[in-house]
Amino acid sequence: MTRYVVVATHSVSQPELEAQAASSVIQFLDADLQEIGHPMVNFGSASLAAAARDITQKHPTARWVWSDTTRWYRRILEADAATRPARPIAIQRAHDLRLTRNLLRFAANTVRTSYIDEISADWHEENHGTLTQFLPENDPGASPQETLFEPHKEKNASLEYQIAELRLQFAAIPHSPAGNRLRMLIAAESAGAIAATEMGFFGLPWNETEHKRLLEEALGTETPHGQRPPKLQALAEEITQLLYTPSLNPDSPQDLVRALQRNGIPVNSTSKWELKGKDHPVIEPLLRYKKMYRLYTANGWHWLKTWVRDGRFHPEYVVGGVITGRWASRGGGALQIPRGIREAVLAEPGWKLVVADASQLExxxxxxxxxxxxxxxxxxxxxxxxxxxxxxxxxxxxxxxxxxxxxxxxxxxxxxxxxxxxxxxxxxxxxxxxxxxxxxxxxxxxxxxxxxxxxxxxxxxxxxxxxxxxxxxxxxxxxxxxxxxxxxxxxxxxxSAAEWALMWIAELRRQLATVFVEDDDASRPELVFFLHDEIMVHTPERLADRVHECVLDAAAQATRWMFGDTTVEFPLTVAIVDRYSDAK
DNA sequence: ATTACGAGCGCG
DNA sequence: AAAGCGCGCTCGTAAT
The missing domain is CATH 1.10.150.20 (5' to 3' exonuclease, C-terminal subdomain)
Known part of the structure; x- marks a missing residue:
């Protein structure tokens, strides 16, 4: 029997619970969304985490209903980590109201209720290209301009509103094969949000010493912020000489393109592909400069200080952040880690990275x-x-x-x-x-x-x-x-490829949580990275082969969920390595 | 001084 | 040899 656990900031029917900004209220519902438990009242994140631990033990398969998985679940994980528990809390299933609403807003296969009309009405072409999403507002930590389910803003954070929203969402999904697929997608999207929150919270192993070594090799010793490192500076000077333009700033595209033209190089831009093939002594050092400049600005010492702490890179994954359903990320360019610095992604001693890639997925x-x-x-x-x-x-x-x-x-x-x-x-x-x-x-x-x-x-x-x-x-x-x-x-x-990958990671997460349940908490495999059609697991070396099997099993399961008994094969390329750069 | 935007390049 | 899809980040530059 499915049990739902609804989380909100306060209850309209029990207004006395609104008193504190950081409060949260929990209500149990059964499969038919009938109430089966009184609201549990918590004040503050620590007690929310305590409640979450209690509930996950008593009802491990309960589905958590909340406005925004990342915000709520991260609060729980943070408070949980602060209390140094015996075993970290792991939520198994969720129904993310915001993500579901974003899916239903455009979904063709819905029951045309007034709810659907209402939530789809606010779409304008001007938004096209930048996917605007419904944002949560019932999180005390949310910034004030962020609004969730407009209108009736102030009510929206309540327990009653969350439950009403859940009912409306369920009512919009038809009882048909198309409806069933939509239900699968909603479950997978929410499961993905759980995995994304955990990956962002626990982070990707990132060896700062290795990264600094790479930077020094390429750019020379670190310089104060805003001042070119030695090798980059030397190259900049070489370029200004070769172009007979002492005042040239090679970082300025228009400056550079004018200098190139003055030297008889026929270019209209400074882009790599246009420079390539032009015959002039400045081209080679210039292309080298651009490469180094990129490393320095995008993934240099400043990046390292900003995004890596305690040997982990903590990006924020944005589930459904791409209009096609792919994930986006915020902070540090997690989905654009250049090949050149993947050497810094290094397993901890005694651990391995299992890097799996779905071959020619599309x-x-x-x-x-x-x-x-x-x-x-x-x-x-x-x-x-x-x-x-x-x-x-x-x-x-x-x-x-x-x-x-x-x-x-x-x-x-x-x-x-x-x-x-x-x-x-x-x-x-x-x-x-x-x-x-x-x-x-x-x-x-x-x-x-x-x-x-x-x-x-x-x-x-x-x-x-x-x-x-x-x-x-x-x-x-x-x-x-x-x-x-x-x-x-x-x-x-x-x-559709993003959906397959979403099911893959959701199923892999489930398997890792159940297959290694007997293992010591400090030595259990953990999902650490997801990149469209690629998954990385950080695992104790002795478990790497079993993780490998889970990765394959999960892919097979994703294929069955998506396509039933299709004859199409979805092979993986799997590498068990110390460094990300050693995979493929 | 702050904001918006295009160029350029990184990833799948 | 580069174009056809989807992104994020940083910079310089122009607009405010």
Whole structure:
């Protein structure tokens, strides 16, 4: 029997509980959302954590309902860590009201209740490109401009409101196969939020000594902030000499592009790809400078001081932060760690990193979703692109890969566009699915992923851009339409791949918590990193092989949940290493 | 002095 | 050789 644990800041029916800013109230509901327990009252984070420990022991599978997993769960984890408990609290299941609301706001497969109309009404095209989300406001720590379920702001933090919101959300999900998929997505999104909170809280092992060694090797000894390190400075001087411009600031693109032009180098920008291939003695040191400058500014000593403490990098993962359902991150660029500094991601002594990567996830997702026979066959070969190459590109893997990626991104020019006819002949069903998505987007329609995450509908500005009278407007409208078509085309694949990965990490987290339940708390494997189609587990060396098995099991389970008994294979590349840089 | 934005580059 | 999708961060620069 499912039991729900609803968490809020106060109760309308018991106003005396509102007294303290940091208070929280907990209510138990049964599967039919009938109340089965009186509100438990807590004041402050420490007692919330104490309550959470008590509840997770008595009802380990209870589903925690709250406005925002990251905010509530992080408070619990922080307070829990401060009391140095026997075993850290681990919430197993959640229903994140904010994330669910964001899913339901656009989801096509809903019961059209007034609730759905209300929450989807506030979408405007102006928001497009930057996904605005409903933000929590019932957390005392939230900044004042953040608002959750508008309107009726002040009531929204109450226990009663949370329960009402939960009922409305459940009522909006139809009892149909599509509804079931949406339910799975909601559960996975919330489970992902639990994993994300834990990963951010416990952090990624980051060896500061190694990082500093890398920096010194590349840039020279550390200098005060704002002053170029020695090797970078030397190179800057070399460049100013080679361009006969003593006053040149190589960090200023417009300054630099003018200096390059004065020296007869025909460039319109200072970007890497434009500089490459130009024949001038400054090009080589300049490209080296840009690389070093990047390391210095984006991942230098300042970064290290800001984002790494106690040997761990603590990013904040933003679940559903990308419109396709991928995660985003805030702080330190967690999802853009350059290959060059991955040497600093080092397992602790006696521990290993299990780094797993889903190989060519997106074309496999496309094969399974569209049930394309040829592409499904290709997925069962040794290497997907190799198989595609054999099936239709004369064994040329590079061509096969470019063609496949171009099809999923909507390439219109160059090599990949020219290869499209070949691909269409080879995989008519898969390509038809992509083109249907593109056409829908071009015409202003919406597209849904396999589990039902849906693109926002175009806003009034997009729609009016399609109302044309002149030839010129017509051409512009066509471009705008095609841009949206590429977006919806890619949404289908990227979004469904994100769902597979979400299930993968959710299931892996569950397995790690149950398989190693007997192990000593200080030596249990921990999820430490997630990057779209890649997962990292930090584990005692003796458990690494069992972790490896869990990673494979979890991927197989993700595939079953998504696609049932599909014949498409989803192989992983797994490496058990000391350093992240040693994986692949 | 503060804010907004594009350039450029890192990741999948 | 670079383009076709999705992001975040830092910088310089322009606007306020």
């Amino acid at each position: 074309p496999r997702i496309l094969a399974a979703m569209s049930r394309d026979e040829g592409l499904s066959t290709a997925s069962r070969g040794k290497d997907l692109y190799e198989s595609v190459a054999e099936q239709g590109f004369g064994g040329d893997r590079a061509h096969a890969k470019v063609a496949m990626l171009g099809a999923m991104y909507g390439a219109t020019t160059g090599e990949s566009a020219r290869l499209m006819p070949t691909l269409r002949k080879l995989y008519p069903t898969a390509i038809a699915a992509l083109e249907k998505a593109a056409r829908s987007g071009e015409q202003g329609g919406v597209v849904s992923t396999h589990l039902g995450r849906t693109t926002p509908a175009p806003g009034p500005r997009w729609l009016s851009s399609q109302q044309t009278s002149t030839q010129e407007e017509q051409a512009r409208a066509g471009n705008i339409a095609r841009t949206r078509g590429r977006y919806t085309r890619n949404f289908l694949v990227q979004g």
